[in-house]
Amino acid sequence: AQRVTQPEKLLSVFKGAPVELKCNYSYSGSPELFWYVQYSRQRLQLLLRHISRESIKGFTADLNKGETSFHLKKPFAQEEDSAMYYCALSVGGTASKLTFGTGTRLQVTL
Amino acid sequence: SAVISQKPSRDICQRGTSLTIQCQVDSQVTMMFWYRQQPGQSLTLIATANQGSEATYESGFVIDKFPISRPNLTFSTLTVSNMSPEDSSIYLCSVRTGLGTEAFFGQGTRLTVV
Numbered sequence: 001a002q003r004v005t006q007p008e009k010l011l012s013v014f015k016g017a018p019v020e021l022k023c024n025y026s027y028s029g030s031p032e033l034f035w036y037v038q039y040s041r042q043r044l045q046l047l048l049r050h051i052s053r054e055s056i057k058g059f060t061a062d063l064n065k066g067e068t069s070f071h072l073k074k075p076f077a078q079e080e081d082s083a084m085y086y087c088a089l090s091v092g093g094t095a096s097k098l099t100f101g102t103g104t105r106l107q108v109t110l
Numbered sequence: 111s112a113v114i115s116q117k118p119s120r121d122i123c124q125r126g127t128s129l130t131i132q133c134q135v136d137s138q139v140t141m142m143f144w145y146r147q148q149p150g151q152s153l154t155l156i157a158t159a160n161q162g163s164e165a166t167y168e169s170g171f172v173i174d175k176f177p178i179s180r181p182n183l184t185f186s187t188l189t190v191s192n193m194s195p196e197d198s199s200i201y202l203c204s205v206r207t208g209l210g211t212e213a214f215f216g217q218g219t220r221l222t223v224v
Contacts, residue, residue, distance in 0.1 A: 034212070044153075044202070046212035086152065088213075097143055098204075098213055102152040 002027040004089050006101035013077050013108055021072040021104050023061075023087030032090040033063055033070040034098070039083045047085070048072070057081070077108045112137050112205050116216035123193055123223050130189045131219045133203030138183035144176070145202040147218070153202065159186045193223045 003026045013019055025031060033050040048056055050063040050070060061072045070087060087101040113136040123129050133142060141160060145153040156176055157165040165178040180186045190197050203216040 036213075043217045044215040049212065096206075097155050097158055098153075099155075100153040 004101035112214040114216040120220040139205040147200040
């Protein structure tokens, strides 16, 4: 069965500092990888997906199949980045379920 | 995209009772997913709900405890039956609408069992 690991429960950084939220997965095939974010009092929403290779709100994530990782990075953290971040994996096509990691709370302080 | 409305947003229930959570989507979707998020934990899939067929439950979840209805392509309900304090969680409805697309989530139902 697939598994997603986010080793850090809390990551605290200063404004302007680089951010890296770690995500490792276990799956023998080719999964879809996602980052979801939940801001305070808002619903869970998509931040990034690996297939689109885009940068959203300054965040990027590269799928490394050799290391089975999908770390989320941003060069300069902003206060508004403070939120809960979940890495998620989907296998088997269009409407497949998501398997979530345990989440990392990012706290950006002045 | 899809907009999901979930009701109720929160409830406090007595142990031994049941609560039905409703999920309404503004567009037709094939599959809906029900997740549970226990305090301090990640999201765990309870079941996948297909319109017109029985829901598919994940390991550790059974139909008698979490019966699901899916009468049409825009609506589903999850019932939490014979509740105990261990059922206190946030319950989330989710859908995916197409190939390689993102999942959309409801705002969640925060359930407290006393």
